[in-house]
Amino acid sequence: MNQAPAPPLDRRFAVAPMLEVTDRHCRYFLRLLSRRALLYTEMLSVGAILNGDRQRLLDFDPIERPLALQVGGSEPAAMAEAARLAGDWGYDEININCGCPSARVRHGRFGACLMAAPKSVARAAAAMRRACRLPVTVKCRIGIDDRDDYAFLRDFVDRVADAGVGVFIVHARKAVLGGLTPKQNREIPPLDYEMVRRLKADRPDLAVVLNGGLSSLDQAAVEAAGLDGVMLGRQVYETPCLLAEVDRRLHGDERPAPARADVVEAMRPYLALRLAEGVPLHLMTRHLSGLYHGLPGARGWRRQLNEAAARPGAGLEVLAEALALVEPQAAGRQAA
Numbered sequence: 001m002n003q004a005p006a007p008p009l010d011r012r013f014a015v016a017p018m019l020e021v022t023d024r025h026c027r028y029f030l031r032l033l034s035r036r037a038l039l040y041t042e043m044l045s046v047g048a049i050l051n052g053d054r055q056r057l058l059d060f061d062p063i064e065r066p067l068a069l070q071v072g073g074s075e076p077a078a079m080a081e082a083a084r085l086a087g088d089w090g091y092d093e094i095n096i097n098c099g100c101p102s103a104r105v106r107h108g109r110f111g112a113c114l115m116a117a118p119k120s121v122a123r124a125a126a127a128m129r130r131a132c133r134l135p136v137t138v139k140c141r142i143g144i145d146d147r148d149d150y151a152f153l154r155d156f157v158d159r160v161a162d163a164g165v166g167v168f169i170v171h172a173r174k175a176v177l178g179g180l181t182p183k184q185n186r187e188i189p190p191l192d193y194e195m196v197r198r199l200k201a202d203r204p205d206l207a208v209v210l211n212g213g214l215s216s217l218d219q220a221a222v223e224a225a226g227l228d229g230v231m232l233g234r235q236v237y238e239t240p241c242l243l244a245e246v247d248r249r250l251h252g253d254e255r256p257a258p259a260r261a262d263v264v265e266a267m268r269p270y271l272a273l274r275l276a277e278g279v280p281l282h283l284m285t286r287h288l289s290g291l292y293h294g295l296p297g298a299r300g301w302r303r304q305l306n307e308a309a310a311r312p313g314a315g316l317e318v319l320a321e322a323l324a325l326v327e328p329q330a331a332g333r334q335a336a
């Protein structure tokens with residue numbers, strides 16, 4: 001049981017929750033690139049947590065911390081039970097998804113449609129806070145459908161904050177419910193960073209984290225000036241080496257950024273362990289695809305990790321073969 005009061009989390013840089021992306025294998029890899037970034041799980045519905053294979057869904061490696069569990073749901077008793085489990089499992093935060101626009105999620109009455117039901121979110125958050133000692137946080141959009149004025153966002157935040165939520169991660173575009181796919185909902189509605197900065201200016205006591213369309217640490221520093229942090233998703237996945245700069249640039253950690261080959265080396269024992277448990281290699285190595293982005297041999301590296309690694313019986317030799325395409329010297333050392 002993890003009942004010790006959680007230390008305050010450093011929110012300067014977080015990696016966004018991404019379904020079918022930020023699973024535990026991905027997070028292990030990302031953690032090798034940054035000791036300090038706050039990581040999030042994929043969204044798990046509370047139904048799955050309460051009725052599904054809990055261990056498979058919730059287990060993680062201790063090195064993944066600091067780690068937040070993101071949940072989708074709204075029914076207070078179920079949300080409270082999920083929060084209690086998150087505390088027991090050793091997570092550092094529990095986050096309520098109020099930003100996902102998918103129809104499936106909407107029919108389950110969670111995700112972005114909850115922005116129209118702040119009382120439900122507040123009730124759920126209050127129950128969750130009673131059930132655990134973790135920070136209960138919210139990830140939301142700046143609006144939904146035609147409710148995209150600043151007052152709508154501020155009122156939502158105020159009502160949820162009244163229930164004791166002190167941290168809001170805001171994806172700075174509205175969600176269009178019905179009509180756009182989740183992917184289009186991450187691209188088509190225009191970004192409005194100013195609205196997020198205005199929220200922080202009006203509610204300085206709340207922690208406000210900016211998310212959406214940020215593509216570099218430089219840009220993030222400019223756009224999130226005065227805010228409590230940034231959350232990046234797609235850019236981190238496509239170019240994970242961006243993370244290797246986070247500890248030094250945002251946290252003043254003077255230790256040198258890890259070299260790519262060292263990260264690959266550090267993945268090997270983890271991969272071997274999971275392979276022995278029966279996890280298919282490519283489900284883990286796919287997350288390393290972007291490590292050599294933009295460098296000679298990157299295409300071959302990606303192909304090995306996604307295609308060769310998917311062949312029946314594929315083992316760690318695939319990783320060595322992939323490495324030989326991008327780092328012949330390092331691969332030679334591994335083979336020795």
Ligand SMILES: Cc1cc2nc3c(=O)[nH]c(=O)nc-3n(C[C@H](O)[C@H](O)[C@H](O)COP(=O)(O)O)c2cc1C
Pocket residue numbers: 016017018019020021042043070097099100139171186211212213214231232233234235
């Ligand atoms: C493949 C994928 C899956 C996503 N799954 C989730 C999710 O489970 N929960 C969530 O709150 N947001 C999810 N998102 C949205 C991201 O967390 C983030 O808000 C969005 O991608 C904008 O940030 P970015 O431009 O830095 O990627 C997902 C995004 C992508 C690309």
